[in-house]
Structures are given as C-alpha cells and as structure tokens.
Amino acid sequence: MHPLYIIYFFLSPLIFIIILIISLFNKKIRAHLMMQNKTIQSALNTNLKNPIIFHAASAGEFEQIKPLLRKRSVNQPILQTFFSPTIYNKEKKSKLFDACCYHPFDFPWSAYYFFKKIAPKKYIINRHDIWPHHIFFAKLFKIKIIYINANLKSNSSRLRPVFKGFHKWLFHQIDIIIVPSDEIKKRFIANFETTNILTFKDTRFEQIKYHILKNTRIPGIDNLLKKKNIVLGSIDRHDWSVILESIKNTKLDKFNLIIVPHEINQKFINSIIADIKELRLKVDRITNINHKNNTTKPENVKLNCIIYDKVGDLLDLYKYAPLAYVGCGFSTGVHNISEPALQGCYVSYGPNISLLDEAIKLKKHKLSKIIYNSADFTDFTNIENNGFLIKNREKITKLFKGKNDDFNKLINRIYEA
Structure with a gap:
C-alpha cells in the first residue's frame, strides 16, 4: 500500500466535511449527496445478480460507453453509474442498462458499502474518472477492474514526482488497462511499468460512426x-x-x-x-x-x-x-x-x-x-x-x-x- 493512499485514507473525514460545506453553494454536488444512497437502494431493489458496473462521470464518457452497452448479452445484468446529476437525470430511464445510480463519492466507507451491497462481477471505469478508494475496495472484494479508453498525457500531473509512485501503485491494482494508441501504451509502460495493458481503438469512434x-x-x-x-x-x-x-x-x-x-x-x-x-x-x-x-x-x-x-x-x-x-x-x-x-x-x-x-x-x-x-x-x-x-x-x-x-x-x- 502506498503512503499517499494511507494519507488519503485518513484525510477522508476532513474531505467529507469540506464537500458538505461546498455542497451548500453547489447544487450539483448537493443533489448528488442527497440522492446517492436513494439511487443505490433503488438499484439494489432490482435484484441484479453479480452485475457488471459501467461508470461514466459525464455525458461525454457515457457516449464512449454506449457502443459497449449495445453489444451486451441479455443474460448479463448491467448497472450504470453516473457522477453528474445532469447526465443521471437525462439517462436514468435508458434501455441500455438494467439499473443505474449515482457513483458514490470516493470515501472508504461509501466504497466498501457500495461493493459489499452490489457484489458486482466487474467494475469498468472510463477515461479519467479513477477513484482510489473504489479501486482499493474492488480489489479487496476480488472484483475484476477494467480501465477503458485510458489516457496519459505527456504533461499529466500523474507523472509529477510526488504523484508518480502513487499512480504506479494504483494502476497495478487494475486487472486490465485498455488504451487507444500505442503512444499512450508506451507512456504507461515507461512511467508505471504496467504489463496488463492492451491497445484498442477509442470506443468514441464507434459511437460517432453509429450516430452519423x-x-x-x-x-x-x-x-x-x-x-x-x-x-x-x-x-x-x-x-x-x-x-x-x-x-x-x-x-x-x-x-x-x-x-x-x-x-x-x-x-x-x-x-x-x-x-x-x-x-x-x-x-x-x-x-x-x-x-x-x-x-x-x-x-x-x-x-x-x-x-x-x-x-x-x-x-x-x-x-x-x-x-x-x-x-x-x-x-x-x-x-x-x-x-x-x-x-x-x-x-x-x-x-x-x-x-x-x-x-x-x-x-x-x-x-x-x-x-x-x-x-x-x-x-x-x-x-x-x-x-x-x-x-x-x-x-x-x-x-x-x-x-x-x-x-x-x-x-x-x-x-x-
């Protein structure tokens, strides 16, 4: 376990208080906090057995996931999570998945409760939205973690000396990392020594072609x-x-x-x-x-x-x-x-x-x-x-x-x- 994660873990109560204060002035954060547990309970009421969780923070990330959802087997239950209230309210009745809910804020207690109750088969994260506590507890519960459309810019803050070791540890918790280009793959390998990495075209192109x-x-x-x-x-x-x-x-x-x-x-x-x-x-x-x-x-x-x-x-x-x-x-x-x-x-x-x-x-x-x-x-x-x-x-x-x-x-x- 990396020292920065331990610090992040023990700072969680303070971060929680800060988010509560911010929510007084930010209606999107307030809506998420107020509805998070209710939407998770609603998803639990659908009685999905070992679903695959697909997470999309925003509308753009959900567009990247849509091609994958259209190809799912009818026998494989899907739980879709969102972070933004805007995209949650727009897509919550979509037929592309069986149930949806807000993705919990990244606190150790919320990550533990979420995975313990949902008991997913896989946890699929997309593009930029990577939450350390959720990665840690998914690994703890032996849930397969797949990171799709992964990106790593040459000037990414993840490559700064203070964060590089932490992200190396974090990416090594993920079972499969899928990147859209060989350049990005080389960057992951050179900086984080990742071996569980594959190159596939960005799913966004499939969605663009479908829409066209x-x-x-x-x-x-x-x-x-x-x-x-x-x-x-x-x-x-x-x-x-x-x-x-x-x-x-x-x-x-x-x-x-x-x-x-x-x-x-x-x-x-x-x-x-x-x-x-x-x-x-x-x-x-x-x-x-x-x-x-x-x-x-x-x-x-x-x-x-x-x-x-x-x-x-x-x-x-x-x-x-x-x-x-x-x-x-x-x-x-x-x-x-x-x-x-x-x-x-x-x-x-x-x-x-x-x-x-x-x-x-x-x-x-x-x-x-x-x-x-x-x-x-x-x-x-x-x-x-x-x-x-x-x-x-x-x-x-x-x-x-x-x-x-x-x-x-x-x-x-x-x-x-």
Whole structure:
C-alpha cells in the first residue's frame, strides 16, 4: 500500500466535511449527496445478480460507453453509474442498462458499502474518472477492474514526482488497462511499468460512426443562403475575436457561418449577434428560426449566419458543411475534432492542441489547418478544391479506422467470464 493512499485514507473525514460545506453553494454536488444512497437502494431493489458496473462521470464518457452497452448479452445484468446529476437525470430511464445510480463519492466507507451491497462481477471505469478508494475496495472484494479508453498525457500531473509512485501503485491494482494508441501504451509502460495493458481503438469512434449513420436532420439550417457553410464548433470569446477580424474583411461573401458557442451564454451570444449585425449581415438564433418556422406564416428570410443556441446537436451539424473550425484552441485547449473529421469536414483549430491526441495526429499527417491569426482563418475559408477535400476525407477515414476487428475483440474482453 502506498503512503499517499494511507494519507488519503485518513484525510477522508476532513474531505467529507469540506464537500458538505461546498455542497451548500453547489447544487450539483448537493443533489448528488442527497440522492446517492436513494439511487443505490433503488438499484439494489432490482435484484441484479453479480452485475457488471459501467461508470461514466459525464455525458461525454457515457457516449464512449454506449457502443459497449449495445453489444451486451441479455443474460448479463448491467448497472450504470453516473457522477453528474445532469447526465443521471437525462439517462436514468435508458434501455441500455438494467439499473443505474449515482457513483458514490470516493470515501472508504461509501466504497466498501457500495461493493459489499452490489457484489458486482466487474467494475469498468472510463477515461479519467479513477477513484482510489473504489479501486482499493474492488480489489479487496476480488472484483475484476477494467480501465477503458485510458489516457496519459505527456504533461499529466500523474507523472509529477510526488504523484508518480502513487499512480504506479494504483494502476497495478487494475486487472486490465485498455488504451487507444500505442503512444499512450508506451507512456504507461515507461512511467508505471504496467504489463496488463492492451491497445484498442477509442470506443468514441464507434459511437460517432453509429450516430452519423442515423443521419439526423436538423431543422432550420435551410434558412441559410445558398452558399458554402462553415461550422464553428464549441467556440469561445478568444476564437470569436480572431474569426471576427477575418469576416470584417470577407463580409461572408463566399460562405455562411453556423456558430455553436462552447456554452449557451446569452451575453456572449448577444455580442456575436451585435458584431454580425454591425457588418450589415443577416443573423438569427436557431431557437427563433424554428419558432418562426412552426408558425402559420413562417418567415422566408435567408441568413448569412445562424447562432445554434441549443445543445447536443453539434455532431449532426457538421454534415451541413465541408469546413469546420473547432474552438477553444486559443484558451483551454481544442475540443473534439474527431466528430467533424469523421463527418467529412476539413478541420481547423487554434494552436493549443497538446491535450488532444487526435488534433496532434491530424497536424502530424497534414490533414488539418492550425489557425494562428485572422489571416489564417481567411485562408481556411477560401478552400474550394473538392478534389482536395475528398482526398483529405479518405485519408482521415483511413487514419481513424483502426483494425476492423478491434471493437469485437474489445467486446470479448469486456464480457468474457
């Protein structure tokens, strides 16, 4: 047992008190604390026998797990756990699992109670959400632990000297670690001497392909002018300041914009609308467009720009454009570039890409464009060569495809006895 874990163990009562205090000001933590035991008891009432626990902290992590849940055997009970109240409330009635509950906060008493009562066959954790007490007690109860879509950045805090030994001990408690690339595998082996590690394609790609095949239509997009569309996905103020300088010159003469803010922040959206109207261009929110189109006399105004002030549709929006700019590359780090790439877009993004392997990979293979300033964005908007776009799409599909039998092998690993 590592000394840092012992310290963490004895600090648990203090951490519990701190979380109680924070919950007074944070409604999500408060909701989780209030409902945690009730949801676990509800799961127990379903009388699942030795279920497999799948854990997803957030909506994004649940998207990664969905392909695995769709392939489960009807004879294998599944308990799905969530940490975020947002995704719990949205998905608690899903047919992809037999029962769900909040994942307990990481205290030794809650981890012990959880595994003692549920008696799972396997405990499957995903991406980043690794809780030391739950790993320790799962191991104590001889529950098989599988860590899927595991990631380890070259600058991860787990590699700092004070934490490295602790994480080496922690990862050695896990039965199987599954990583999405050989680079990450080498990083685990070099830093933690892990031997129980396998490489399989990130399950997120399976979910993206599944969603693309559904070909969901987005109403209101046909209100744009008959020009090329460019999607600005998950942008923040830093992105917009660069893009705005570009469109002040181009006046959107050759293309339309579909703007999807990183967060539905009304102040930010209002500022974008004001900026566009100042250029004498036509813009509206998708919520307004759909409301007008549902009236008896819908307006037939063609727009230069749509502000998409709804959540959950970004992947589907990308199919309406040959070009996509993915945001937050001038601030916290570029967001998901796999979705527009697999939808067939030629992708651009700001320079902060160190946290996203897919963005680094596209840059390495010269299959995307890095935007450093407004002139770069203008160059990006001028891309018209259909032959170039088709070849780029084919190369990206091949790059992200992986081995054909990867997913089936992963399914076998997850559900084998």
